[in-house]
Amino acid sequence: MAGTAEERSASCGRLDRISAGLVTAILVANLAGSALAGPKMSGGTYDASPLPIPFLDTSRHPPSAPTLGAPPVIMPGVSPPRTAPAAVAPLYPMPVSVPSYAPAQLAPPSTPPRPGSPPPLSAQLAGDAFVSRPLLGLVSELRGGILKHAYGPSVWDSPRESGIDVNFEIVFVSPPGKFFWYLFEPRPTIGMDINTNGDTTFGYGGFTWEWNVTKRFYVDFFLGIAGHDGFLHNAPPDRRELGSRLLFREAIELGWRITDRHSLSVMWDHYSNAGWIDKKNQGNDNMGVRYSYRY
Numbered sequence: 001m002a003g004t005a006e007e008r009s010a011s012c013g014r015l016d017r018i019s020a021g022l023v024t025a026i027l028v029a030n031l032a033g034s035a036l037a038g039p040k041m042s043g044g045t046y047d048a049s050p051l052p053i054p055f056l057d058t059s060r061h062p063p064s065a066p067t068l069g070a071p072p073v074i075m076p077g078v079s080p081p082r083t084a085p086a087a088v089a090p091l092y093p094m095p096v097s098v099p100s101y102a103p104a105q106l107a108p109p110s111t112p113p114r115p116g117s118p119p120p121l122s123a124q125l126a127g128d129a130f131v132s133r134p135l136l137g138l139v140s141e142l143r144g145g146i147l148k149h150a151y152g153p154s155v156w157d158s159p160r161e162s163g164i165d166v167n168f169e170i171v172f173v174s175p176p177g178k179f180f181w182y183l184f185e186p187r188p189t190i191g192m193d194i195n196t197n198g199d200t201t202f203g204y205g206g207f208t209w210e211w212n213v214t215k216r217f218y219v220d221f222f223l224g225i226a227g228h229d230g231f232l233h234n235a236p237p238d239r240r241e242l243g244s245r246l247l248f249r250e251a252i253e254l255g256w257r258i259t260d261r262h263s264l265s266v267m268w269d270h271y272s273n274a275g276w277i278d279k280k281n282q283g284n285d286n287m288g289v290r291y292s293y294r295y
Contacts, residue, residue: 144290160237161197200239205226255292
């Protein structure tokens with residue numbers, strides 16, 4: 001329906017006023033939003049951290065450490081800016097240890113002593129096994145010394161015969177087996193007392209037992225059978241009448257270990273038939289010093 005020019009002019013004036021009001025309202029809203037949201041950032045985003053949020057108010061209680069801002073507000077149709085991730089420093093610096101590649105010191109292997117051999121000095125002092133290497137696989141020890149002939153408790157009342165005896169002895173390793181183990185592992189022994197004055201010379205064989213009293217001090221005991229080249233009966237006044245060709249021999253030795261292989265000792269030995277083989281039994285004693293070498 002057509003109107004007059006005045007009506008059309010009034011209608012256009014109302015539309016202009018309405019449009020102006022809408023534009024004014026949009027501008028006011030934009031200004032208000034800009035004031036609240038903070039400064040505009042590149043890419044169409046706004047920093048929302050200045051917004052007055054009561055429970056995030058740090059004016060009264062400032063934080064002990066810097067805080068990160070709130071995530072940016074992404075405007076529709078605008079891609080967010082690409083920023084590199086911030087490097088995070090470690091809370092506690094980790095020490096760097098460099099491994100050592102030095103070669104380990106290995107202890108040399110040790111060989112246990114042969115069963116039946118007494119514990120050596122090194123095994124007692126340092127706790128290390130003594131390396132025993134028997135001569136020819138049989139001989140454990142060699143002993144030798146000088147003895148005063150016919151000198152001891154059983155012959156002091158009848159000093160017949162005299163001189164110096166040269167003693168030589170071979171001590172073998174203890175045989176294996178339970179039988180000798182039950183006998184406390186004695187070592188077979190042979191030896192001689194050779195008189196240098198032309199009097200009685202003895203040869204003997206038997207077994208030797210050894211006990212380590214302390215780390216260096218030891219005691220030996222020998223028990224066996226002996227033969228001799230002396231008189232049995234009707235001997236000259238300066239000779240002994242031994243009664244039988246075979247005699248018993250007992251010996252006690254007190255020794256001191258200088259090293260694993262070397263030792264010195266004092267020995268007393270006694271020969272007699274104990275009156276069991278013949279009633280004539282003058283017997284004989286020897287006393288002296290000896291040196292021992294252990295293989």
